[in-house]
Amino acid sequence: MTNPVLVDVTRGDLVESRHRGMVAVVDGDGSLVFSLGDIDATVFPRSACKAMQALPLVESGAADAYGFGNAELALSAASHSGEPAHATLAAAMLARAGRDETVLECGAHWSFEQPVLIEQARSMEKPSALHNNCSGKHAGFVCAACHSGTDPKGYSSYDHPIQAEIRGIMESLTGAALGHDNCGTDGCSIPTYAVPLRGLAHGFARMVTGTGLAPQRAKASRRIIDACMAEPFYVAGTGRACTKLMQIAPGRIFAKTGAEGVFCAAVPEKGIAIALKCEDGATRAAEAMVAAVLSRFFDKDTPEQTGLTAMANRALRNWNGMHVGAVHAGALLTR
Amino acid sequence: MTNPVLVDVTRGDLVESRHRGMVAVVDGDGSLVFSLGDIDATVFPRSACKAMQALPLVESGAADAYGFGNAELALSAASHSGEPAHATLAAAMLARAGRDETVLECGAHWSFEQPVLIEQARSMEKPSALHNNCSGKHAGFVCAACHSGTDPKGYSSYDHPIQAEIRGIMESLTGAALGHDNCGTDGCSIPTYAVPLRGLAHGFARMVTGTGLAPQRAKASRRIIDACMAEPFYVAGTGRACTKLMQIAPGRIFAKTGAEGVFCAAVPEKGIAIALKCEDGATRAAEAMVAAVLSRFFDKDTPEQTGLTAMANRALRNWNGMHVGAVHAGALLTR
Numbered sequence: 001m002t003n004p005v006l007v008d009v010t011r012g013d014l015v016e017s018r019h020r021g022m023v024a025v026v027d028g029d030g031s032l033v034f035s036l037g038d039i040d041a042t043v044f045p046r047s048a049c050k051a052m053q054a055l056p057l058v059e060s061g062a063a064d065a066y067g068f069g070n071a072e073l074a075l076s077a078a079s080h081s082g083e084p085a086h087a088t089l090a091a092a093m094l095a096r097a098g099r100d101e102t103v104l105e106c107g108a109h110w111s112f113e114q115p116v117l118i119e120q121a122r123s124m125e126k127p128s129a130l131h132n133n134c135s136g137k138h139a140g141f142v143c144a145a146c147h148s149g150t151d152p153k154g155y156s157s158y159d160h161p162i163q164a165e166i167r168g169i170m171e172s173l174t175g176a177a178l179g180h181d182n183c184g185t186d187g188c189s190i191p192t193y194a195v196p197l198r199g200l201a202h203g204f205a206r207m208v209t210g211t212g213l214a215p216q217r218a219k220a221s222r223r224i225i226d227a228c229m230a231e232p233f234y235v236a237g238t239g240r241a242c243t244k245l246m247q248i249a250p251g252r253i254f255a256k257t258g259a260e261g262v263f264c265a266a267v268p269e270k271g272i273a274i275a276l277k278c279e280d281g282a283t284r285a286a287e288a289m290v291a292a293v294l295s296r297f298f299d300k301d302t303p304e305q306t307g308l309t310a311m312a313n314r315a316l317r318n319w320n321g322m323h324v325g326a327v328h329a330g331a332l333l334t335r
Numbered sequence: 336m337t338n339p340v341l342v343d344v345t346r347g348d349l350v351e352s353r354h355r356g357m358v359a360v361v362d363g364d365g366s367l368v369f370s371l372g373d374i375d376a377t378v379f380p381r382s383a384c385k386a387m388q389a390l391p392l393v394e395s396g397a398a399d400a401y402g403f404g405n406a407e408l409a410l411s412a413a414s415h416s417g418e419p420a421h422a423t424l425a426a427a428m429l430a431r432a433g434r435d436e437t438v439l440e441c442g443a444h445w446s447f448e449q450p451v452l453i454e455q456a457r458s459m460e461k462p463s464a465l466h467n468n469c470s471g472k473h474a475g476f477v478c479a480a481c482h483s484g485t486d487p488k489g490y491s492s493y494d495h496p497i498q499a500e501i502r503g504i505m506e507s508l509t510g511a512a513l514g515h516d517n518c519g520t521d522g523c524s525i526p527t528y529a530v531p532l533r534g535l536a537h538g539f540a541r542m543v544t545g546t547g548l549a550p551q552r553a554k555a556s557r558r559i560i561d562a563c564m565a566e567p568f569y570v571a572g573t574g575r576a577c578t579k580l581m582q583i584a585p586g587r588i589f590a591k592t593g594a595e596g597v598f599c600a601a602v603p604e605k606g607i608a609i610a611l612k613c614e615d616g617a618t619r620a621a622e623a624m625v626a627a628v629l630s631r632f633f634d635k636d637t638p639e640q641t642g643l644t645a646m647a648n649r650a651l652r653n654w655n656g657m658h659v660g661a662v663h664a665g666a667l668l669t670r
Contacts, residue, residue, distance in 0.1 A: 002337055009595070009616060012519030014529050016379050017595050017616030020355075044351050107654025110449060118445070121456035132654060184347030185659045194349050260344070260352050280615040281344060281352030319442025319467060324520045 003037035006332055007278070007285040009316075011325040019285035021261070023276040023293055023332070024201040028211030030175075032198070033272050034296070036332070039201075042176075042194035043277045044184055048258030050137050051077040051224050052173055052203060053190075056165050057140040058220040062147035066096035073227035074234035075136030079257060081237030082111040082120065082131035089234065090130050093139040097146040104129035105156040106138045106188035113237060134188035136234070141190075156189045163191055170195070173203035187259060197275050200264060204273035208254065208266040225254050225268065241287040241311070245294065248307040253294060257283070263290040267297045284327050288312050292332035309333065338372035341667055342613070342620040344651075346660040354620035356596070358611040358628055358667070359536040363546030365510075367533070368607050369631070371667070374536075377511075377529035378612045379519055383593030385472050386412040386559050387508055387538060388525075391500050392475040393555040397482030401431035408562035409569035410471030414592060416572030417446040417455065417466035424569065425465050428474040432481040439464035440491040441473045441523035448572065469523035471569070476525075491524045498526055505530070508538035522594060532610050535599065539608035543589065543601045560589050560603065576622040576646070580629065583642040588629060592618070598625040602632045619662050623647050627667035644668065 007019040022037025032039075054076040057063050063073060072093055080086035094100055108127045111117045120127055129135060138155075141162050145152040148161075155162050158180070167178050176182075176195040186192040195203075205211070208225055210218030228235045232246035235256065245255035245265070255265040261278030263286045274293050278285040291311035298305040312329040342354040357372025367374075389411040392398050398408060407428055415421035429435055443462045446452045455462055464470060473490075476497050480487040483496075490497050493515070502513050511517075511530040521527040530538075540546070543560055545553030563570045567581035570591065580590040580600070590600040596613030598621045609628050613620040626646035633640040647664040 011379055011527070014377070014379070014517065014519060016519070016529075017614065019615050042349070044346055044349070105655075107656075109654050110453070114445060114452075117449075117452065118456040121453040182349065184349060184351070185653065185657055187653045187659070189653060189655050189657060192346070194351075278615075279352065280354050280613075280617055280620070282615055282617065285615070318520065318522045318524060319444050320440075320524050321442075322520055322524060324522070 020279040024198045026201045028209030030202045039198040046258035047079040048262040048264040056144040070227040070230040074231035076140030079133045081113045087130040090135040097143045106132040174199035201275035208268040249304040261286040288329035292329035355614040359533045361536045363544030365537045374533040381593035382414040383597040383599040391479040405562040405565040409566035411475030414468045416448045422465040425470040441467040509534035536610035543603040584639040596621040623664035627664035
């Protein structure tokens with residue numbers, strides 16, 4: 001099927017570019033609450049499923065043993081901007097396990113956020129693995145392995161116990177069979193598995209409702225989701241969409257982006273979760289889409305709904321600050 | 336009509352994202368040589384039409400009066416990376432007209448290219464208008480105005496003589512009627528006009544063939560196109576697609592990108608020009624598309640065709656340098 005246009009990018013009075021996509025909203029039972037486009041298509045969740053990948057850190061008892069609070073758990077589920085507080089906390093997590101950044105297998109990159117990159121360029125020769133947006137997730141893997149008495153070396157590979165455990169967790173949460181056939185390699189070198197979009201949404205709905213989960217997993221899931229909602233800065237960073245979405249409705253919205261236009265989100269009080277993908281992989285469109293879909297679950301004219309609607313209709317300004325157009329998720333805002 | 340998928344972005348063995356688009360290839364008479372998608376749809380050419388916008392600089396006699404060679408003309412048709420050589424040459428152009436950067440109305444921004452941005456962050460407090468990717472084009476506007484005895488102040492506005500002249504030039508080249516109805520504001524604050532994609536291609540085919548143009552315009556057009564092909568670094572910069580495309584076949588390929596997934600190109604010896612747009616505005620897809628379409632006009636297994644095909648099938652590597660996928664314009668490479 002051809003996915004519908006969900007976001008228009010306008011210039012003056014005309015549409016300049018269009019973004020297609022698919023959206024699945026489900027409850028804890030997996031019942032479809034809302035959908036658009038081909039939700040049975042498989043998508044790589046990329047970083048949008050980091051909260052699932054953080055479960056071994058909690059379920060193994062490592063998080064308790066190392067005294068991790070909300071900030072550490074949020075960072076373990078983060079795609080952070082590499083701001084000093086992010087890198088420092090990732091290093092502190094590794095130190096609790098008696099390790100340092102040399103154990104990290106994620107590679108290094110400059111921040112994707114221009115203001116952070118400029119500060120990095122002025123303050124360091126080059127970024128380290130601690131500045132990689134995935135360093136918190138990798139620190140979580142290392143901590144889970146070390147606490148369990150497993151050698152963390154090679155923790156990013158398909159056959160390492162930590163990745164095998166994550167594969168099993170993601171199979172049970174999403175209902176999809178995962179293996180080499182639907183496996184790709186993520187930017188940070190760990191496996192990423194293509195799963196049906198609807199199953200991805202169901203996985204997050206299970207995490208926020210606990211429906212069908214063993215008590216220990218239900219508790220660990222909510223602990224991670226709640227930690228992200230409590231410390232949204234550590235999930236992304238200054239000015240970032242995930243952080244802003246969770247700040248709009250503190251404790252009421254969970255949101256996590258993934259590369260190539262994926263976004264997962266949940267409204268725990270409504271018992272629903274959202275998974276969406278912009279067909280072409282555009283972050284700007286996925287951000288507008290998720291804000292628009294979330295806005296449907298908040299009452300009209302509330303600050304939450306107003307804030308979400310504003311993110312779903314973002315003005316574009318040029319280098320002189322002139323308003324030249326907008327990124328507009330109009331198709332999703334209609335109630 | 337629904338535009339076809341022209342570029343796949345793969346991860347492992349699976350397609351992760353898809354880019355749709357439209358492509359028009361025409362000759363000097365405007366006859367269609369090749370097309371895909373809705374080529375009658377209007378698109379904002381954005382920076383892809385800078386060679387057209389540089390015509391007043393040459394036709395007014397300003398370029399000769401100020402002694403501009405290929406580098407200056409290439410810069411006047413450039414979206415450059417803000418490297419020191421670009422900013423220095425833009426300043427030199429303005430100095431020939433007795434002006435400096437304070438006359439520029441384009442606004443300032445950091446380089447879009449990470450290595451350049453890092454050097455800028457380390458060497459300057461903030462970028463100036465000379466570092467704006469459009470500074471050469473704006474310097475050309477200022478020089479054309481000054482040489483003609485027109486006050487350059489307000490040269491970026493719709494009603495200034497320089498923009499009115501450009502509007503007329505673009506109407507005659509593309510065959511489209513331009514006015515407030517199809518006008519938007521570009522990133523650098525000048526008007527940009529939505530024109531049918533096919534007309535945009537025809538405009539460039541006219542420029543490279545001279546078909547239907549007055550002798551003075553035909554000569555000025557080829558002078559600008561030839562200058563870009565002779566000095567590809569000044570059209571874009573280190574590692575950039577326009578520069579690489581023109582370096583693959585020196586003097587045989589003209590190529591110019593525009594924001595939001597537009598690309599214009601020409602193969603003068605074949606008498607054809609290309610205009611294309613990625614529906615969603617993605618640069619990575621437009622670059623793969625234009626390389627693939629250009630490859631169709633070069634003999635199989637030549638260095639030119641091999642180089643273009645490689646750009647149309649770009650490998651994606653992660654932070655550890657692992658090959659994780661590709662940007663693949665397969666639908667356009669089939670002969």
